[in-house]
Amino acid sequence: xxxxxxxTVKELFVYPNEYIYWTIQIVMYPFLTGLVAGAFVxxxxxxxxxxxxxxxxxxxxxxxSFALLPCAPMPLLLHLQQPQRxxxxxxxxxxxxxxAAFGIVFLTYGMIVASELWFVYRxxxxxxxxxxxxxxxxxxxxxxxxxxxxxxxxxxxxxSHHALEQDEKAVKILAAVGIPVAxxxxxYAGFIFGSVKANALWMTPLMPVIxxxxxVVSGIALCILTYVITMELRKxxxxxxxxxxxxxxxxxELGGVETQVVTMTSRYLIMFLILAITLExxxxxxxxxxxxxxWDILRSVIYGKDFTAIFILQYGLGNxxxxxxxLLPGLTVRRAVVGTILxxxxxxxxxxxxxxxxxxxxxxxxGFMHYHMxxxxxxxxxxxxxxxxxxxxxxxxFALFWLLSRIFPIFDLKESPPSSSRH
Amino acid sequence: MNRxxxxxxxxxxxxxxxxPAAALHLIxxxxxxxxxxxxxWAFLVDAYKCVGCGFCVKACKLxxxxxxxxxVSRTWVERYVVKKDGEVLIDSPKAARDGFTTKKIxxxxxxxxxxxxxxIEKAFFVPKLCNQCENPPCVQVCPVGATYSTADGVVLVDxxxxxxxxxxxxxxxxxxxxxxxxxxxxxxCNFCYHRISKxxxxxxxxxxxxxxxxxxxxxxxxxxxxxxxxxxxVGILKEEYGTKPQVYYIGLSKEVR
Ligand code: SF4
Ligand code: SF4
Numbered sequence: 001x002x003x004x005x006x007x008t009v010k011e012l013f014v015y016p017n018e019y020i021y022w023t024i025q026i027v028m029y030p031f032l033t034g035l036v037a038g039a040f041v042x043x044x045x046x047x048x049x050x051x052x053x054x055x056x057x058x059x060x061x062x063x064x065s066f067a068l069l070p071c072a073p074m075p076l077l078l079h080l081q082q083p084q085r086x087x088x089x090x091x092x093x094x095x096x097x098x099x100a101a102f103g104i105v106f107l108t109y110g111m112i113v114a115s116e117l118w119f120v121y122r123x124x125x126x127x128x129x130x131x132x133x134x135x136x137x138x139x140x141x142x143x144x145x146x147x148x149x150x151x152x153x154x155x156x157x158x159x160s161h162h163a164l165e166q167d168e169k170a171v172k173i174l175a176a177v178g179i180p181v182a183x184x185x186x187x188y189a190g191f192i193f194g195s196v197k198a199n200a201l202w203m204t205p206l207m208p209v210i211x212x213x214x215x216v217v218s219g220i221a222l223c224i225l226t227y228v229i230t231m232e233l234r235k236x237x238x239x240x241x242x243x244x245x246x247x248x249x250x251x252x253e254l255g256g257v258e259t260q261v262v263t264m265t266s267r268y269l270i271m272f273l274i275l276a277i278t279l280e281x282x283x284x285x286x287x288x289x290x291x292x293x294x295w296d297i298l299r300s301v302i303y304g305k306d307f308t309a310i311f312i313l314q315y316g317l318g319n320x321x322x323x324x325x326x327l328l329p330g331l332t333v334r335r336a337v338v339g340t341i342l343x344x345x346x347x348x349x350x351x352x353x354x355x356x357x358x359x360x361x362x363x364x365x366x367g368f369m370h371y372h373m374x375x376x377x378x379x380x381x382x383x384x385x386x387x388x389x390x391x392x393x394x395x396x397x398f399a400l401f402w403l404l405s406r407i408f409p410i411f412d413l414k415e416s417p418p419s420s421s422r423h
Numbered sequence: 424m425n426r427x428x429x430x431x432x433x434x435x436x437x438x439x440x441x442x443p444a445a446a447l448h449l450i451x452x453x454x455x456x457x458x459x460x461x462x463x464w465a466f467l468v469d470a471y472k473c474v475g476c477g478f479c480v481k482a483c484k485l486x487x488x489x490x491x492x493x494x495v496s497r498t499w500v501e502r503y504v505v506k507k508d509g510e511v512l513i514d515s516p517k518a519a520r521d522g523f524t525t526k527k528i529x530x531x532x533x534x535x536x537x538x539x540x541x542x543i544e545k546a547f548f549v550p551k552l553c554n555q556c557e558n559p560p561c562v563q564v565c566p567v568g569a570t571y572s573t574a575d576g577v578v579l580v581d582x583x584x585x586x587x588x589x590x591x592x593x594x595x596x597x598x599x600x601x602x603x604x605x606x607x608x609x610x611x612c613n614f615c616y617h618r619i620s621k622x623x624x625x626x627x628x629x630x631x632x633x634x635x636x637x638x639x640x641x642x643x644x645x646x647x648x649x650x651x652x653x654x655x656x657v658g659i660l661k662e663e664y665g666t667k668p669q670v671y672y673i674g675l676s677k678e679v680r
Contacts, residue, residue: 001604002493002495002601002602002604003601003602003604003607004602005494009531010531010532011530011531012513012530013501013512013513013514013530013531014531014598015499015515015597015598015599016494016499016515016517016518016598017495017496017499017518017598017600017601018598019601021592021593021602022589022593079588080586080587080588081585081586081588081589081602081607081608082585082586082587083587085567085584085585085586085587086586088567088584088586089566089567089586091567092567092584093566093567094565094566094568096563096564097563097564097565097566097590098564099564099566100567102566192590196560196593197560197594197596198594198595198664199593293663362598363595363597364598364680365680366511366680367513368531
């Protein structure tokens, strides 16, 4: 089976060997790394710049960033023709290639997030583990949790005021170091595309910057969205449980979605959104104005073939509409939710229009290619490079997030006692 | 840990670190080049002589075991039809494996277009293959070094090491590369490296009945190919990418992509 033939349709003159080789998984890759980086930057706004209003969402987005992290390389792995050889990249990295350092950058970033997470939660681990130890009749799950926490503490049982202050300092430093690394991780994804001189649409030095800005936008949007959903779910579950056990706190006592958190966070979202759009438009105008050799074909892709995807779906539905939704006075949580969903969609479309749009025309500049995304898979390849492969990759972070939130509580649970030493 | 053990362990560490460093050192192409300075392969295509029979494509597919029916090929021939009104039509049906047997021009999506003879201003054929660039972007972007330049100026792919990321396919401005349908690794023309290094000509050169394709050694001033490249007016493809292609053309036209 010829890779690419199943979903590529050629129009006019396309070199015989040209197909859409990079498909939906390569759209997912920058989308997911973008979310990782964005979520981390959001959490750092609180830790580094002391934006206390973001306190509630900061820890949340840190855990979320950690959950997204292992998923970012997954689409890359899935699209390889020889996935079992992926370690070759670490064994013989060829550093003139933009992809070669991926493993290294990625692992560095992963270590930073993991250690920041550890410092944030160490105090909690210690107190909970000690408390559970004293408990006479533990349930099985409590015993498991206790041993897990005891391991995670890694021998650092000191929870004196001084020690906790040290922790906080470490968190601050890690968060500060993490911002440039997160930006690098994602700017790097932009560089992978921006440095391909053979591709007229990709090649621009603005690509990494555009990628970073839209990454932050999408990361913040996803955090707001998940934050609201988790809060609401929590309320639902509590109401339901209270039917059997009325001693539990009422949803009101629990505290719902804090509108203020949402408003504040969406303000940052808007800021980065403006930046991202400005850069993208600058790029577009510049291309039109300089009108080099490739402009003819680019124009027919941007204003012709991909008009709907770019101007209606990405800029219109994905940028302009949420922009208005967020800026209209009296932002409600519901409106913010609609806005964030649209923003996420917009950023996804932006990735799509870069990756797929960049392959929508032939390097001969005399023909076009169309990607017909496989919906129902009929073999492994059409699964991997089709709708369901993408959905699979996209849903794993949420499962991971749920799992992680069992270990790292993400809310200041007003009803649960061991909430002492966290911030 | 006592002293003896410490020394032993540090030796292991140092040795471990030295191995990859040495490995990197060994494959430095510049050193290899210095060792073999008298050979630099180059290709000469005389587009005036090409009649679009496609024998070269057929020979290449068989020689290099690229599945015959697969719609990819290491080499191909393009047909250009320039109309009096300035419109340019280009096609290469099945990479011209079976030559151009009809006047109908393929326009994709399984459609064809017919152009009346009196509307045609000029028409010609252009054979294409890997340019074995001196500054190859495909080598630059390969994350694992599976694509590399040899000392004698050919770019090769290591099928045993390629991870199939496709970055090189994206990086080549000439659309030369593809994934081999069987080996699932990056694939492209290598001037029939297995033949030329044994003193033979590449399969396409041997197969061309009209002498439109020739291969030679740029470092040998008496090589007929070198003589033409040095003394006549030859062109290269897509110079603007700075790839320094080593396939030279006689009879290029501004319409050629
Ligand atoms: S023509 Fe393409 S594949 Fe061949 S060496 Fe140049 S860049 Fe690499
Ligand atoms: S497809 Fe293979 S040869 Fe090409 S860049 Fe990737 S690893 Fe290198």
